[in-house]
Amino acid sequence: MSATVEAPVAFARGADAEKLIEVVGVSRRFAKRLDFAGKIAAKLGAPLRDEVVHAVDKVDLTIRRGEVVGLVGESGCGKSTLGRMVAGIMPPSDGAILWKGQDRTGLHGKEARAAMLQAQMIFQDPMSSLNPRLKVAEIIGEAPLFHGLTTRAGFSAYVDEQMRRAGLDPAFKARYPHQFSGGQRQRIGIARALAVQPEFLVCDESVAALDVSIQAQVLNLFMRLRQELNLTYLFISHDLGVVEHLSDRVVIMYLGRVVEEAPTETVFARANHPYTQSLLSAVPKIEARKKAFATVKGEIPSPLNPPAGCHFHPRCPHAFDRCRVEIPALQEVAPGHRSRCHLNDLPNHGGQPV
Amino acid sequence: MSATTAGDAPVAKAPRVETPFRRFVSEFFESKIATGALVVFSVIVLVAIFAPLISPQNPYDLAQLDIMDGRLEPGSRNGADTMTYWLGTDDQGRDMLSGIMYGLRISLIVGAGSAIAAALVGASLGMLAAYAGGRTDTVIMRLVDLQLSFPTILSALMILAFLGKGIMNVVLALIVVEWAYYARTVRGTALVERRREYIEAAQCLALPTRRIIFRHLLPNCMPPLIVVGTIQIARAIALEATLSFLGLGVPITEPSLGLLIANGYEYMLSGKYWISFYPGIALLVTIVSINLVGDHLRDVLNPRLKK
Numbered sequence: 001m002s003a004t005v006e007a008p009v010a011f012a013r014g015a016d017a018e019k020l021i022e023v024v025g026v027s028r029r030f031a032k033r034l035d036f037a038g039k040i041a042a043k044l045g046a047p048l049r050d051e052v053v054h055a056v057d058k059v060d061l062t063i064r065r066g067e068v069v070g071l072v073g074e075s076g077c078g079k080s081t082l083g084r085m086v087a088g089i090m091p092p093s094d095g096a097i098l099w100k101g102q103d104r105t106g107l108h109g110k111e112a113r114a115a116m117l118q119a120q121m122i123f124q125d126p127m128s129s130l131n132p133r134l135k136v137a138e139i140i141g142e143a144p145l146f147h148g149l150t151t152r153a154g155f156s157a158y159v160d161e162q163m164r165r166a167g168l169d170p171a172f173k174a175r176y177p178h179q180f181s182g183g184q185r186q187r188i189g190i191a192r193a194l195a196v197q198p199e200f201l202v203c204d205e206s207v208a209a210l211d212v213s214i215q216a217q218v219l220n221l222f223m224r225l226r227q228e229l230n231l232t233y234l235f236i237s238h239d240l241g242v243v244e245h246l247s248d249r250v251v252i253m254y255l256g257r258v259v260e261e262a263p264t265e266t267v268f269a270r271a272n273h274p275y276t277q278s279l280l281s282a283v284p285k286i287e288a289r290k291k292a293f294a295t296v297k298g299e300i301p302s303p304l305n306p307p308a309g310c311h312f313h314p315r316c317p318h319a320f321d322r323c324r325v326e327i328p329a330l331q332e333v334a335p336g337h338r339s340r341c342h343l344n345d346l347p348n349h350g351g352q353p354v
Numbered sequence: 355m356s357a358t359t360a361g362d363a364p365v366a367k368a369p370r371v372e373t374p375f376r377r378f379v380s381e382f383f384e385s386k387i388a389t390g391a392l393v394v395f396s397v398i399v400l401v402a403i404f405a406p407l408i409s410p411q412n413p414y415d416l417a418q419l420d421i422m423d424g425r426l427e428p429g430s431r432n433g434a435d436t437m438t439y440w441l442g443t444d445d446q447g448r449d450m451l452s453g454i455m456y457g458l459r460i461s462l463i464v465g466a467g468s469a470i471a472a473a474l475v476g477a478s479l480g481m482l483a484a485y486a487g488g489r490t491d492t493v494i495m496r497l498v499d500l501q502l503s504f505p506t507i508l509s510a511l512m513i514l515a516f517l518g519k520g521i522m523n524v525v526l527a528l529i530v531v532e533w534a535y536y537a538r539t540v541r542g543t544a545l546v547e548r549r550r551e552y553i554e555a556a557q558c559l560a561l562p563t564r565r566i567i568f569r570h571l572l573p574n575c576m577p578p579l580i581v582v583g584t585i586q587i588a589r590a591i592a593l594e595a596t597l598s599f600l601g602l603g604v605p606i607t608e609p610s611l612g613l614l615i616a617n618g619y620e621y622m623l624s625g626k627y628w629i630s631f632y633p634g635i636a637l638l639v640t641i642v643s644i645n646l647v648g649d650h651l652r653d654v655l656n657p658r659l660k661k
Contacts, residue, residue: 089554116560129551133374133573142569143559176374189555196559 019101020200020232021086021119023061026095028081029054053303055081057256058095060330063200068226068233070247070264072240072279074300078256080204083236087121087202113147120193124205126185130177136163136188137173144195158195165228166191167221183214190221200232207242219246240283244268252276255303255311258330262337272339275312310342318343381654388650395643398636402458409452410437414607423447425621428628442628444617450628453614454636460610461640464521465591468528472590473583475529476536481575483537484544485567494537501534507596514602524603528590539582543575550574577655584648588641595637611637 032051042048056078063069073079084090096103104115123129141159144150150158160170166187207215237243250267252260260273271277298315307314313323322342330340383389411418423432428442441450483494513527556566595612597603604610611633618629
């Protein structure tokens, strides 16, 4: 696949670019409260309690203009929840998400709507993310028309332009989503998001449901649009190959916490956290055909009952006593490279546990 | 979206777009039974609408009735020898055929009217429960449980005993006992649909909640609502007939099918079967045809039964 994907073009980014999104200490909890009967049973001594899942646990993240940040993690680690909060669909339980230094929750009416439109989302399932009862033109053009980005008179031309930009034939705009293939449906979703002229896209596993050849096409489209429209991306994926190719920076999540954060080349060359290392060793590579994959041992623990200390310690080959009691801090191990592991504090390790 | 068609001239020759509605129509008419039932039901509706034009007699006009013609057998001529009572007459000398045609009007108006009104009330509340969640959801759904735990006929009887007779009161009573079915159906579908990503996409596009509910959520909750609606029309007609039979429904001056059946009930054992029998057949055919259409609609609209 990588042979057909155009290499991302580097342009103005890095420490000097404007901070587009700052995620400050954001948590998201999902609670299942006891009902009336449950409360009585708990009073009488039944082993019942409110079940609280910490889907996202005190995450800090900064995304600068023009950057592509890859967000990687196993299923259920909270990466989609984080993406939805960044896109503004879901409010955080704690913490703040600053858009160009401003908290969007304080806004009302027109300003709030304008701020919402700046961040759009591309979803995983290209079928369920399109309303099956609307024609493509209505799917793409509804929001721009509503928000006054186009007029009734200019509607048709505006939709045509959005479709062409996403690589769709405008002749198909009177069709319904079920008449398209998976890749085309994903392009409709992209056209819909871009039709409101956003600056920032959250791609939640946006190519995971597509064929590999179609994946490459859609990834190329993302990269082309990035150049044309100067877009910033948060690219959520469990596919390390895709992330390696696309991202400037990679953030690894495990059970609701960020465990490692570094520029892409650094992560793939000098991964610090044992979880990242085990993820990388599980990536199939052509040159290592006969190699036995070093899989991560065991299942991801239940987020209802996460392990104390470092969340990864039950599966970590290097775990020692401190990991079982104390949560490691996310600390800088090299410029721009942060990791959440106690091994970095061991004097003889020199920041390179292996 | 009239503007969408404005610049479509170059694709005007494109083959007919397969809209979800067209697909649904062609699938519906695949079943002969359902098609037949729909034809029968359409005939019944037409007869009810045009009853004043096609019925041999106006059964509400006392000047046209002759008490001497009371309880005549089907096929008898009237006293003045100007018309034939094809389905006989009741004890007031009313032509049963005309009575059934006018009775159908009342039954269908009451059935359809109450079903549609109950659908509006129930669907709105169900949608609100699903979208708002939390305490709103709990309150609405406990009301639904309360309503459904009462025997339907009992609550309808209580309401009518309180309000008194009359077509509007019957419709009101039917709305009260039927809205809960719609609310529960719509809430169930809406809970599934609102988790779909197109709802999140609409939220992300900063569309107002009202628009998301009515333009995105509601149209995708329609199929089960249509099915329940059809079945509930039949139920409402049957319930109205029951209430009228028990003497708590429509007034005697505007007899529905149920009241016609009740009128003939006392003569059943003296061999004058037709006064109850023919209105009963009309009621049966109406309800069965609606139910057949509804059953098939459920099959066609249920994605799990798709080939």
